[in-house]
Amino acid sequence: MTGSAYFMAATATAQETHTLVIEVDNEPGVLARVVGLFSGRGYNIESLTVSETQHAEHVSRITVVTTGTRNIIDQIKAQLERLVPVHKVVDLTETGRALERELMLIKVRGKGDERVEALRLADAFRARVVDATIESFVFELTGKGEKLDQFIELMRPIGLVEVSRTGIAAIARGPDVL
Amino acid sequence: MSTQQMTGAEMVVQALIDQGVEHLFGYPGGAVLPIYDALFQQEKIKHILVRHEQGAVHAAEGYARSTGKVGCVLVTSGPGATNAVTGLTDALMDSIPVVCITGQVPTHLIGSDAFQEADTIGITRHCTKHNYLVKRIEDLPRILHEAFLIASTGRPGPVVIDIPKDIQFKAGNYFKPTENIHKTYRPRIEGDQDKVRQALALLVSAKKPVIYSGGGVINSGPRATALLREFAKLTGFPVTSTLMGLGAFPAADPQWLGMLGMHGTYEANWAMHDCDVMINIGARFDDRITGRIDAFAPNSRKIHIDIDPSSINKNVKAEVGIVGDCAHVLDQLLTGWREMKPQVDKAAHKAWWGEIEGWRQRKSLAFRNSNELIKPQYAIQRLYELTKDRDVYITTEVGQHQMWAAQHFHFQEPNRWMTSGGLGTMGYGLPAAIGAQLAHPKSLVIDIAGEASILMNMQEMSTAVQYRLPVKIFILNNEYMGMVRQWQELLHGGRYSESYSAALPDFVKLAEAYGGVGIRCSKPGDLDAAIKEMIDTPRPVIFDCVVDKTENCFPMIPSGKAHNEMILGDAAEDIGNIIDARGKQLV
Numbered sequence: 001m002t003g004s005a006y007f008m009a010a011t012a013t014a015q016e017t018h019t020l021v022i023e024v025d026n027e028p029g030v031l032a033r034v035v036g037l038f039s040g041r042g043y044n045i046e047s048l049t050v051s052e053t054q055h056a057e058h059v060s061r062i063t064v065v066t067t068g069t070r071n072i073i074d075q076i077k078a079q080l081e082r083l084v085p086v087h088k089v090v091d092l093t094e095t096g097r098a099l100e101r102e103l104m105l106i107k108v109r110g111k112g113d114e115r116v117e118a119l120r121l122a123d124a125f126r127a128r129v130v131d132a133t134i135e136s137f138v139f140e141l142t143g144k145g146e147k148l149d150q151f152i153e154l155m156r157p158i159g160l161v162e163v164s165r166t167g168i169a170a171i172a173r174g175p176d177v178l
Numbered sequence: 179m180s181t182q183q184m185t186g187a188e189m190v191v192q193a194l195i196d197q198g199v200e201h202l203f204g205y206p207g208g209a210v211l212p213i214y215d216a217l218f219q220q221e222k223i224k225h226i227l228v229r230h231e232q233g234a235v236h237a238a239e240g241y242a243r244s245t246g247k248v249g250c251v252l253v254t255s256g257p258g259a260t261n262a263v264t265g266l267t268d269a270l271m272d273s274i275p276v277v278c279i280t281g282q283v284p285t286h287l288i289g290s291d292a293f294q295e296a297d298t299i300g301i302t303r304h305c306t307k308h309n310y311l312v313k314r315i316e317d318l319p320r321i322l323h324e325a326f327l328i329a330s331t332g333r334p335g336p337v338v339i340d341i342p343k344d345i346q347f348k349a350g351n352y353f354k355p356t357e358n359i360h361k362t363y364r365p366r367i368e369g370d371q372d373k374v375r376q377a378l379a380l381l382v383s384a385k386k387p388v389i390y391s392g393g394g395v396i397n398s399g400p401r402a403t404a405l406l407r408e409f410a411k412l413t414g415f416p417v418t419s420t421l422m423g424l425g426a427f428p429a430a431d432p433q434w435l436g437m438l439g440m441h442g443t444y445e446a447n448w449a450m451h452d453c454d455v456m457i458n459i460g461a462r463f464d465d466r467i468t469g470r471i472d473a474f475a476p477n478s479r480k481i482h483i484d485i486d487p488s489s490i491n492k493n494v495k496a497e498v499g500i501v502g503d504c505a506h507v508l509d510q511l512l513t514g515w516r517e518m519k520p521q522v523d524k525a526a527h528k529a530w531w532g533e534i535e536g537w538r539q540r541k542s543l544a545f546r547n548s549n550e551l552i553k554p555q556y557a558i559q560r561l562y563e564l565t566k567d568r569d570v571y572i573t574t575e576v577g578q579h580q581m582w583a584a585q586h587f588h589f590q591e592p593n594r595w596m597t598s599g600g601l602g603t604m605g606y607g608l609p610a611a612i613g614a615q616l617a618h619p620k621s622l623v624i625d626i627a628g629e630a631s632i633l634m635n636m637q638e639m640s641t642a643v644q645y646r647l648p649v650k651i652f653i654l655n656n657e658y659m660g661m662v663r664q665w666q667e668l669l670h671g672g673r674y675s676e677s678y679s680a681a682l683p684d685f686v687k688l689a690e691a692y693g694g695v696g697i698r699c700s701k702p703g704d705l706d707a708a709i710k711e712m713i714d715t716p717r718p719v720i721f722d723c724v725v726d727k728t729e730n731c732f733p734m735i736p737s738g739k740a741h742n743e744m745i746l747g748d749a750a751e752d753i754g755n756i757i758d759a760r761g762k763q764l765v
Contacts (some may be wrong), residue, residue: 025361030379033303071491071495074491074754078487078488079488082486084308084363087361124648
């Protein structure tokens with residue numbers, strides 16, 4: 001528990017990582033409200049993905065991956081629900097059975113054997129070549145965060161130049177709506 | 179829904195009228211001139227010209243807290259808005275309903291660093307419950323009414339509407355929405371019936387129960403206050419309250435333990451520490467209340483009623499957390515209790531009251547009086563005795579005088595006590611008194627102040643004089659920022675760094691310079707007559723009550739200590755050793 005100046009002892013409570021889906025009115029400043037809440041109250045954002053998902057209703061879906069103790073996670077959800085443009089907050093880690101995917105574009109530079117090795121690894125990871133020159137490739141790769149991390153590590157010795165990642169998009173399995 | 183063609187500025191005024199606003203606190207400037215022009219051409223809303231925008235917001239808070247209505251503010255862009263920020267933050271921390279309209283530079287100039295431009299929405303995002311930048315005239319009527327809904331429902335708070343000057347000039351269709359004003363904003367009012375049943379089971383089984391009530395009961399309205407009293411009578415449980423909740427339960431009642439927390443009474447804090455079942459009604463386990471959190475009411479099971487879900491389990495884990503409005507949930511509890519006709523452990527309750535009586539005998543608010551010097555506690559006692567039969571409203575500034583007022587001025591009714599609890603804003607009391615006096619022109623409104631705090635918004639004396647508001651400023655003048663001095667004495671070896679109020683004005687002359695009345699009193703024997711003179715003066719008064727410079731505010735829970743480690747005035751000499759190194763790091 002935190003929040004009180006009187007709680008000095010650092011408790012060794014386990015940190016948990018949760019994926020939260022926040023449905024909001026897509027109005028100016030709504031992202032600043034959400035992000036500002038995290039910074040203002042000292043919470044973490046590990047990944048953030050935002051896009052309007054229901055154009056007619058102007059509703060956006062924000063997916064946030066955050067870490068904290070159990071109490072902090074509960075507090076984050078309660079604080080988010082307090083924001084006026086927030087429709088609902090769903091903790092996909094809590095509901096379980098959620099699919100999480102991230103898209104990455106990764107640029108690799110190399111010649112000769114390095115190029116062959118890069119292509120071979122890309123094939124193993126089912127990464128697509130979306131741009132090529134005689135000394136570089138840009139791969140597109142979709143998957144869980146760990147898979148992308150792993151691919152980056154493999155590309156590093158070959159000639160990693162640049163990485164762009166979207167952050168996590170998540171959805172619950174099964175027929176039910178959020 | 180009928181619509182009417184008018185300009186944005188006229189819509190602002192019309193919406194305020196439709197919302198039943200009678201008084202508007204504000205200060206004009208370039209970016210709100212169209213609204214001031216619209217105000218000039220009507221007579222339904224009275225505008226009160228303050229002398230600083232911070233004062234406007236505090237005045238609106240005082241108005242809101244003494245009436246239960248929404249307080250309204252109108253300020254200009256840039257410095258007008260930034261000056262209002264402290265007041266908005268104060269209203270957010272204390273959950274006070276305020277609608278603040280700020281002017282903004284015209285939409286085509288936003289972002290160009292125009293004259294008197296500030297990112298008002300960005301700046302006030304963290305100190306409002308919600309805020310709006312109106313970019314289209316079509317949105318203005320809805321936003322104006324939505325702002326009142328959001329400010330006044332759920333957990334109340336301040337709402338800012340930032341209106342660019344070109345939108346104020348633009349014509350559009352005005353309408354007053356009647357239902358579904360907001361798509362999704364629906365605060366929870368009724369408590370979950372299962373949780374209410376769980377709470378009742380805990381309450382019935384209690385051997386050492388305590389009711390800990392807060393500002394939420396007052397915010398919920400007079401019905402909540404009545405139900406709290408009914409609940410206390412029905413159960414026979416002892417009642418304590420936070421600073422913000424004073425008045426919800428009558429201080430004259432034998433079940434009243436006094437305020438709890440850092441400067442609360444011995445009996446209230448020990449009852450909290452030793453209780454086995456605690457029911458928190460509309461309070462938020464603030465750090466001034468809990469003291470050291472891991473030693474807070476260690477053997478208790480806790481019920482927490484709050485309209486704000488994020489308050490529950492934020493600082494203190496509650497066995498039963500009920501989200502809902504205090505009045506509704508109290509009603510549910512009362513109905514449930516009556517249906518159960520429970521057999522409570524009467525012997526245990528009797529023993530519990532016996533323990534409480536023992537703590538009461540410590541007389542923790544006692545102090546050594548003096549014949550030579552006015553003790554600040556004595557001054558508050560006399561002020562209370564001489565005004566208690568009147569229709570009186572009290573505001574305060576922040577510091578020792580505020581705590582002494584909370585301890586020694588006793589409230590029997592809600593909405594009579596206005597103080598900056600959460601933010602602790604020096605300079606709150608005078609403008610808040612002005613707001614309260616406007617709402618209650620015939621009542622006696624007193625700002626209990628310190629000589630340092632009062633100087634923070636002294637300029638509002640001009641406002642009081644201009645509108646013939648006979649507010650009384652009762653300064654406990656000890657020539658120190660008293661609470662700072664107290665902490666320096668107790669924690670910093672008596673090194674009084676910058677806490678002495680040097681070069682003070684002559685408050686009597688200052689009152690006269692403003693066109694008010696000044697009274698000074700420095701002898702205990704003269705005090706009653708001087709207070710009576712103040713009460714009988716039908717004009718704004720500054721009362722310079724010269725008090726003992728070295729008096730400290732006790733009882734006190736030292737930093738980093740638990741409720742049962744609180745110290746009383748007679749133990750004060752050792753306090754420097756009571757607080758350990760960790761405690762010294764705290765606020």
